[in-house]
Amino acid sequence: MVRRQPLQNIVALKRKGLLTEQQVLAAHRFSKNPNAFVVAPTLYRVLHDAILRDEPLETMEKRRGWPARSAKAIVGLILHALQEMQGSHEEAGEDDASARETVAFLMADDARDLIPLMERFGFTQREARLFRILERSAGNCIGKETLLARLYADRPLDTPDQKILDVFVCKIRKKLDGAPCRIETEHGVGYRLVKLQAPGERDLSWYVQHVYEGKSFREIAAASGVHASTVMRSVNRTAETQDPEALDQAARVLRGGHHQWL
Incomplete structure (x- = not known):
């Protein structure tokens, strides 16, 4: 069974121009803490299937007997309702800036954040994104499956083999010459970025x-x-x-x- 990537339905709808940034943020917040939203059970189930299960919208339409291509409009309408209900739920400890950063990453809209890395180290955009993923969790080992999903969140249906990570890490290590950090390999698991402190x-x-x-x-x-x-x-x-x-x-x-x- 092929594992679908996080918020794949939402990312696809946003790329088609069918969702606003606020609707995507609402979907992201629902995925983080669905019980914080007070909605009718029927609407909750639609969001649960579309966001938490990431059930293909075409499958949802057939299973529920909806007209073809209607799911995207229904999901968009419910997300618009969630957006209007901002005062009726409690957030799950994630501030607005963090939520927007996550959404930007999922939508591959974080290019501005990567440009300084590309200019400083000569990274390609994909190398810069991988470095940034590791840097944001510095000191912690991130599994290859997770790294690959996040690195290619912008193209979930066209994700390459995990071996591409080894290639990227090899290239990044060469370009980090003289930088106060290094990438360590935990064999059979993944990679971690270690930030080095200047010796006394x-x-x-x-x-x-x-x-x-x-x-x-x-x-x-x-x-x-x-x-x-x-x-x-x-x-x-x-x-x-x-x-x-x-x-x-x-x-x-x-x-x-x-x-x-x-």
Whole structure:
């Protein structure tokens, strides 16, 4: 069974110019918290099938005995009613800006948000969207199925194989040269974006002395007035938690007398 993407009916109707932005926002809010809306049971069931189940509208028409191509008008009318009922329900903790951001993403209308990434890193639009998805959930692993659904939310009926994610991630990693973040792979699951914090000046100094100048942990510790184990942990932690290329670049700058995390 082919899994349909979130709000597929709503996205399709909006692309055909049959729904306004406010109606799409109402559909999104209903999908997040359907019980917050007070509507007649019959109308609720229509929205439940069209939004939560994402039942194809043609199937809905046949099952309910409606005339062909009538479902889109009925769904649009009910969403218009929800839009007018803003004062009769409670939101599910999502502010208007967040809701609009989600809708923009589903409609692939977030190009303006991606342009700075495309200009800075040389990403394609699809690469920039994937990076932004990972960035918004930085530190958390996102499964490949979820990534693919969100990345191609603008073309749910023409979604490529999951292997395309591996290709995109490989290209993105190359373009993130020197950036204070990296993409980690959790094999068999998905990817996570890790934002790197600039190492402290002391940590970077110890790293440079050990890696570039060949000093032992004991030598560095003696000069700094600490235990050798403290230096060892610092150097190992710095090496393990920082992007190698960005770290080496910062180390070169430090050796040149201008400590700066780039």
